[in-house]
Amino acid sequence: MVSLTVNERRYDLDIEPEMPLLWAIRDVIGLTGTKFGCGIAQCGACTVHLDGVPIRSCTTPASRAVGRRITTIEGLSPDGTHPLQVAWVAEQVPQCGYCQSGQLMSAAALLARTPRPNDQEIDAAMTGNVCRCGTYQRIRRAIHRAAEGA
Amino acid sequence: MTRTPTLDRRAFLTVTAAAGGGLLVGNYLGPLQASLAAADGSFEPNIWVRIDADDTVRVMLTQLEMGQGVMTAMPMLVGEELDVDWSRIATEWVGADSRYGAGFGGQQITAGSNSIRAYWRPLREAGAAARQVLVAAAAAEWGVAVEDCSTDKGRVQHDPTGRSLRYGALVDRASRLPVPAEVTLKEPGSFKLLGRDEVERLDIPEKVDGRAGFGIDVQRPGMLVARVLRCPVFGGKVAKYDATRATAVNGVRDVVPVSAGLAVVADNYWAASRGLQALADDVTWDEGPLADLTTAEISRRFREKAEQPGAPARNDGDADAALAGAATTFERVFEVPYLAHATMEPMNCTAHVQADRCDVWLPTQGQTATHGAAVAASGLAPDQVFVHPTYMGGGFGRRGEVDFVTDAVEASKAVGRPVKVVWSREDDMQHDYYRPYTYVRMWAALDADGTPVAWKQRLVQPSLLERTRPGALAATRGIDFISVDGAANLPYDIPNVRVEYTEFDPGIPFGFWRSVGASVNGYVVEAFFDEVAAAGGHDPYELRRRLLRNHPRHKAVLELAADKHGWSTPVPEGRARGISILECFGTIVAIAAEVSVSAPADADAAVHVHRMTCAVDAGWTVHPDTIRGQMEGGMIYGLTAALKSEITIQKGRVAQSNFHDYPMVRMNEAPEIAVHIVPSTENPGGVGEPSTAVLPGALANAVAAATGKRIYRMPIRPEMLRA
Ligand code: FES
Ligand code: FES
Numbered sequence: 001m002v003s004l005t006v007n008e009r010r011y012d013l014d015i016e017p018e019m020p021l022l023w024a025i026r027d028v029i030g031l032t033g034t035k036f037g038c039g040i041a042q043c044g045a046c047t048v049h050l051d052g053v054p055i056r057s058c059t060t061p062a063s064r065a066v067g068r069r070i071t072t073i074e075g076l077s078p079d080g081t082h083p084l085q086v087a088w089v090a091e092q093v094p095q096c097g098y099c100q101s102g103q104l105m106s107a108a109a110l111l112a113r114t115p116r117p118n119d120q121e122i123d124a125a126m127t128g129n130v131c132r133c134g135t136y137q138r139i140r141r142a143i144h145r146a147a148e149g150a
Numbered sequence: 151m152t153r154t155p156t157l158d159r160r161a162f163l164t165v166t167a168a169a170g171g172g173l174l175v176g177n178y179l180g181p182l183q184a185s186l187a188a189a190d191g192s193f194e195p196n197i198w199v200r201i202d203a204d205d206t207v208r209v210m211l212t213q214l215e216m217g218q219g220v221m222t223a224m225p226m227l228v229g230e231e232l233d234v235d236w237s238r239i240a241t242e243w244v245g246a247d248s249r250y251g252a253g254f255g256g257q258q259i260t261a262g263s264n265s266i267r268a269y270w271r272p273l274r275e276a277g278a279a280a281r282q283v284l285v286a287a288a289a290a291e292w293g294v295a296v297e298d299c300s301t302d303k304g305r306v307q308h309d310p311t312g313r314s315l316r317y318g319a320l321v322d323r324a325s326r327l328p329v330p331a332e333v334t335l336k337e338p339g340s341f342k343l344l345g346r347d348e349v350e351r352l353d354i355p356e357k358v359d360g361r362a363g364f365g366i367d368v369q370r371p372g373m374l375v376a377r378v379l380r381c382p383v384f385g386g387k388v389a390k391y392d393a394t395r396a397t398a399v400n401g402v403r404d405v406v407p408v409s410a411g412l413a414v415v416a417d418n419y420w421a422a423s424r425g426l427q428a429l430a431d432d433v434t435w436d437e438g439p440l441a442d443l444t445t446a447e448i449s450r451r452f453r454e455k456a457e458q459p460g461a462p463a464r465n466d467g468d469a470d471a472a473l474a475g476a477a478t479t480f481e482r483v484f485e486v487p488y489l490a491h492a493t494m495e496p497m498n499c500t501a502h503v504q505a506d507r508c509d510v511w512l513p514t515q516g517q518t519a520t521h522g523a524a525v526a527a528s529g530l531a532p533d534q535v536f537v538h539p540t541y542m543g544g545g546f547g548r549r550g551e552v553d554f555v556t557d558a559v560e561a562s563k564a565v566g567r568p569v570k571v572v573w574s575r576e577d578d579m580q581h582d583y584y585r586p587y588t589y590v591r592m593w594a595a596l597d598a599d600g601t602p603v604a605w606k607q608r609l610v611q612p613s614l615l616e617r618t619r620p621g622a623l624a625a626t627r628g629i630d631f632i633s634v635d636g637a638a639n640l641p642y643d644i645p646n647v648r649v650e651y652t653e654f655d656p657g658i659p660f661g662f663w664r665s666v667g668a669s670v671n672g673y674v675v676e677a678f679f680d681e682v683a684a685a686g687g688h689d690p691y692e693l694r695r696r697l698l699r700n701h702p703r704h705k706a707v708l709e710l711a712a713d714k715h716g717w718s719t720p721v722p723e724g725r726a727r728g729i730s731i732l733e734c735f736g737t738i739v740a741i742a743a744e745v746s747v748s749a750p751a752d753a754d755a756a757v758h759v760h761r762m763t764c765a766v767d768a769g770w771t772v773h774p775d776t777i778r779g780q781m782e783g784g785m786i787y788g789l790t791a792a793l794k795s796e797i798t799i800q801k802g803r804v805a806q807s808n809f810h811d812y813p814m815v816r817m818n819e820a821p822e823i824a825v826h827i828v829p830s831t832e833n834p835g836g837v838g839e840p841s842t843a844v845l846p847g848a849l850a851n852a853v854a855a856a857t858g859k860r861i862y863r864m865p866i867r868p869e870m871l872r873a
Contacts, residue, residue, distance in 0.1 A: 016400065019420050027375065027418035032367035033360020035543070036419070037494055038575045042809035045494060073360035080359040088358045092350065092775055095217030095783055097357030098364060098494040098543025123818040130809060132494045132544050133217045134786025135779075136820035 002062050006031065007075025017063035021055075022046045024062040025072060033073035033101050037130065044129030047102040048072050054109040056128075073101035076108060084108055087146035095133035103129050107143050116147050197249065198276035199228050201284075205304055205318035207232065208240045209273075212250035212258050213265040214515060215353055216545035217783070218838045219776035220265045222351045226772055227270050230343045231277030231336060234317075235304030241352065245537040246521030258517040261550050261662060263735035263836020266772055270834055278333035287324040288315050302342075338770060338831065345771045353541070365513035365540045368500040370568035374403055377422040378557045378571060379429055380411040380581050383802035384658055385438040388412060396429035405429060406564035409527075410553060413561040419572050440657050440802035445587075448656045448799060449485065452589035455610045456483075460650030461628030463638040467646035469593075472604035476595030479604075480685065483591055484674045486864045487796035488584035489663055490812060495543020496578040501558035502568035503528050508535045508559060513542035515549040523552035527559035546787070547662035551583050579812055580804040583661025584797055586612040588633075588670045592678045595646075600686025602697075604646040607637050611670070612655035614662060623653060636671030636734050636843060641704050642679070642697035658799060664787055668734035668843035673792075673864060676730035676847030681860055690851065691717060691729055704731060707765045707828055708740045714826050715742035715763035725760060728851025732844045737768040737835030741785065743821075743848040747856045747871055755868040757793060757853055759821040762845070767828035768835040778825040780837040785823060788845030790815045793865055 002013045004021075006029060013028050020039075025031050025048070034057060037045030041056040048057045049071040050064075076082045084107050094100045103126070110117055110125035117125065122143055131139070200208045209228050215221040225239045244250050244258070251258045253268025281301055288306035289296040292313065300307050307314040343349060356362040381387060393405035396414055401421025406413050414429060416422035473479050499512040501524070508528040514520045517537045524535045542549055554571060562569040573581075588611040595604035615630040616623045623630065629651050631638070638649045663669060683690040691712055698705040708731045712718075721727055724746050731740040744761040764781045771777055795812045798805045806812040850861035857871050 019418075023418055023420040026367075027420070030369060031360070032363075032369075035364075035494075036366065036496070036572075038809050040575075040808055040810070043494070043575075076359070080355065085358045089350065089354055092354060092779065094354055094357040095219075095779060096215075096494060096542060096544045097217065097353065097362050100357055101360050104358060126817040128816075130494070130814045130816060132492055132546075132787070132814065134783035134789075134815070134820070136786065136815075136817045137782065137823055138779075139817070140820075 002066060004029070004062065004065055004070060005068070006070045007072060013062070015062060018061045020058050021048070021060045021062050021065050021070070022057040025057060031072055031074050035098055035101055037099070042130070043099070044102040044106060045099050047105040047129065049105060049109060052109065052112060054106050073105060076104060082108065083146040083149055084111065084142065087142040087149070090145060091138045091142040093135050093138040093142050095135055099129060099131045099133070103131065103139055107139070110143070111147060117143065198273055199232070199280055201280065201317050201321055203318045203321050205235065205238045205316055206240050207234045207238050207304070207317070208242055210244050211241050212244040212247070212517070213269065214243060214260045214539050214542060216260065216515065216542035216549070218780060219351060219773060220260065221353050222349065223266060223772045223776060224269065224273060225352065226343045226349060227273035228277035230341055231274045232281045233301040233303065233342070236343065236349065238304055239352065243539045244517070245539065246517040246535070248518070251518060257519070259519070259550060260515045260545070261547060263737070263838040263840070266834045267736055267836055270772070274335050275333050278335055279330055282330045282333060283324045283327050284317055284320050286327050287320040290327070291315065291320070291323060345774065347775050349773060351776070362541050364495050364543045365500070365511065366495055366498045366543070366572060368511045368540065368570060370500060370502060373500065373568040373570055374415050374417065374565065375419050375422050376413045376415040376561045376569050376571045377419070377426045377574065377577070378408060378411055378413045379426050379433065380577065381435045381437065382580065383435065383437040383441050385440050387436045387438065389434040389436040391429065391433040393429060393432070395432055396425040399425040399428055404565055406561060408560040408564070409556055413557065413564070413571065415561060415565050415569060423574065437802065443656065443799055443802045445798040445800070448587055448658070449589070451656055452587065452610050452654060455652050455654045456589050456591050456608055458652070460608050460610070460652035462648060463629045463631070463634040463651050464640070464647055464649040469604045469606045469646040469648035472646040473593055473595045473606065476603060477598055478596040478685065479593065481591060481593045482678060482681065482862060483589070484677070484862050485590070486588050486670050486673065487798065488587050488658060488660070489791055489795065490579050490582045490584060490797050490806070491544070491546045491548035491663055492579065492812065492814070493542070493544030493546060493548055496575055497548070497554040497573040498571060499554040499558035500568060500570040501562040503559060503563040506530070506534055509538060510536070510555060510558065511538040511540060512555065513540050513549055515542070515545045515547070516552070519550065519552050520555050523555040524559050527556045528563060546664040547666070548582065550662060553581070575809070576807045579807055583659045585663030585669060586660035587658070590670065590674045592674065594678070594682045596682070596686045600688055602644050602682050602686065605640065605642070605644045606648045607675070608650040608652070609633060609637060609670070610652045610654050612660045613653040614660070614666065616653060617660070628653065633667045634671070635666065636668035636732050637675060639733060640675065641701040641733065642694070643700050644697065664784070665734065665839040665843035668732060668839070669791070672730065672732045672734070672843030673846035673850060676732065677850040677861060680728070680851045680854060694729070694731065703767055704733065704738050707731060707738045707767045710826055710828060711740035711742050711763055711765035714765065714824060715744070715761070717742060726852050726856035728848045728853070728855055730844055730847030730851060732840065732847070734840050734843055735836035737766060737837060737840045739781070739840040739844045740765045741841065741844045741848040743845070743852045745849065745852040745856055747853065750857050750871045753868055755871040757849070757866055757871070759789065759819070759849065761822045762848070764823065764825045764841055765828060766825065766837070766840070767830055768837050769830050769832040770834060771827060772834065774827055777827055777837050781825040781841045782823045784839060784841035785845045786815055786820060788842040789849065791842070791864060792846040792849045796865055
């Protein structure tokens with residue numbers, strides 16, 4: 001049994017402790033907003049927050065998240081009104097949308113520690129997140145927009 | 151198990167529609183149908199729009215959403231003519247239904263940058279017909295003349311008195327009225343939605359909070375998750391296997407043979423993956439005839455094929471004679487590699503095969519092909535098989551294939567439960583249908599003034615035409631018009647032009663990859679053009695302008711890109727510029743790229759792209775921001791092809807496996823991009839693919855300007871930059 005706290009809710013899961021957090025979240029808990037893209041920490045699609053810090057859930061064993069606060073895209077805001085979500089709509093960022101949960105979680109962690117990031121700081125925080133649709137410049141604009149509104 | 155909101159919402163809408171008794175338009179009118187049919191060769195009826203009593207205007211989407219914006223553009227086309235209240239628009243994806251394939255030869259396919267081109271007229275006519283019936287209904291209700299009525303934002307108004315009625319209040323009366331025999335479409339000057347940026351994409355809100363339901367998110371009661379172990383060598387098969395250790399893995403339920411290999415069926419993806427790893431050691435493969443194939447050998451075979459003339463796809467004047475008699479001639483060889491699609495969402499499909507029905511849920515670009523594959527794999531009758539599309543996490547041509555459908559249907563049939571087959575990234579990259587390897591020879595002849603008088607291209611490439619329509623090449627005298635897209639339609643005014651095509655397939659699976667034939671020709675033609683211009687002592691931009699004298703649309707697009715980029719201004723210190731232009735998918739795109747090259751003499755030489763300026767003439771615009779988005783994203787896709795990745799073959803298998811060795815352009819390398827749309831009244835062109843084709847040529851030309859080294863292969867590697 002592994003107990004996880006996801007988006008402030010506790011789940012007692014009958015899983016092996018080494019199961020990657022990604023699959024515990026997606027396949028066992030059933031929160032599918034967190035995505036699978038590579039499985040080897042190369043794309044960022046699976047990014048969630050562990051005590052507010054962005055991590056790649058595909059290579060993080062569930063056991064490492066025990067007793068800590070896990071936040072997924074579903075928990076970023078109660079109603080889709082996190083400043084970044086608002087900015088993402090304003091800039092019409094997503095295309096296919098598949099990478100965007102991970103992009104938003106990486107960006108949210110960036111703004112939490114750097115409220116007014118410059119372009120280099122955005123590069124550093126966001127380069128682990130691949131967008132095959134190529135929405136990078138819109139992501140950059142949306143981060144600046146959210147930061148300016150804050 | 152958690153439900154996925156998108157899928158549930160759609161199921162709910164379907165129920166509402168069945169019970170709601172609204173007005174259905176689209177199964178409409180003989181004469182209008184006849185005119186539609188004349189354009190596309192079919193007499194099938196169409197059903198596009200439904201208005202409910204609560205004012206909901208539901209647009210049926212046969213074209214599916216992979217980020218290219220059809221889910222918004224299609225309703226805009228209907229909604230413009232219908233004068234809808236945009237906030238009341240709803241959409242519903244259409245499964246396999248042969249009534250909807252009229253725009254693409256009877257097939258429901260979202261591909262070829264074709265959605266708007268094929269469907270703008272039927273969708274506008276459907277909206278206009280619906281509007282006319284609603285106006286007639288209101289006029290009858292009031293006992294007034296239809297001429298005195300107008301429509302706006304989902305209401306009919308009687309202009310002399312100012313009375314108005316909601317569309318929803320008119321559905322009963324409208325349902326009893328005859329459908330008009332003719333409709334009149336609006337003049338572009340009176341558009342309220344089309345061409346407007348204020349319209350926000352309908353799919354974006356659920357793509358920022360995790361609600362959007364992709365195929366990989368599908369959950370069904372009692373569902374299991376499977377991975378399929380395929381022979382790493384293309385064309386190989388399972389010789390024998392022992393599933394003992396795989397089935398002993400906690401959570402693994404079964405190992406079942408499927409056409410493609412062995413499906414490991416488990417409680418979740420992780421268990422399936424662990425089972426698959428255990429199984430991989432206990433399988434003996436019959437690797438088949440490709441077991442020794444390498445990229446070097448593939449290249450050698452292509453080179454051999456290119457020694458003989460190909461089938462002429464274009465033959466103006468006499469290029470060979472002009473080459474023989476000219477003062478200056480030269481020849482160059484270009485090669486481009488196999489490329490993977492690498493959609494962000496790996497391939498997947500969920501199937502539930504029962505005694506008398508089969509359901510499949512999946513991200514697909516082709517309902518018709520999916521249906522066919524599910525019918526074949528399930529052994530059920532066509533009317534017992536149901537396709538349920540989801541959002542696609544990228545398509546780029548990969549999701550027009552059906553290998554993942556066969557996987558899921560066979561696995562579900564074998565275990566008697568719903569099964570979701572999910573491919574790993576490694577499966578996805580090593581078992582793709584790749585952009586084909588292509589070998590190209592180019593020749594040019596210059597007159598005394600350095601102006602090209604002959605242009606000859608010989609292209610050797612596997613044939614997608616033959617793959618999708620066996621026997622087709624015989625009917626076209628050996629010419630694959632897909633392969634020569636962007637080559638045979640060379641717009642430059644050169645008196646002698648010959649473009650040849652030779653079919654050759656070394657056996658590696660190949661398919662449609664964003665911009666397809668143009669993905670090769672956009673680069674080869676435009677990179678060679680710059681070298682031809684330089685050889686004749688001409689500025690490549692000015693020579694393009696001059697030789698585009700018979701193509702004013704092309705010339706205007708080229709000039710717009712140059713102008714907006716500041717082509718005539720001095721290049722910033724340490725940087726260089728390149729430009730290219732191409733027409734494909736009915737759209738003309740020109741791109742100017744500005745680069746610098748660091749450490750050009752060293753092993754870690756690198757190209758840095760600072761700025762890309764794109765001009766596009768795609769006819770009249772449905773949704774400008776979608777055009778900009780597709781140009782931006784397509785350029786990044788092309789940039790990855792030009793700078794980053796290639797698929798190579800070793801011992802009949804793919805050497806790359808994931809994003810560490812098939813890298814993507816990332817945020818830190820993504821240049822500033824500006825997109826400028828040429829105002830136009832021409833009919834719409836496609837926008838999903840062209841910029842991917844055009845970018846590599848601009849980049850190659852910019853790099854050549856920076857280093858003096860021409861680029862004859864993609865991707866650009868450090869050794870190509872060395873002086
Ligand atoms: S799925 Fe975790 S980084 Fe790609
Ligand atoms: S929006 Fe498609 S991968 Fe980023």
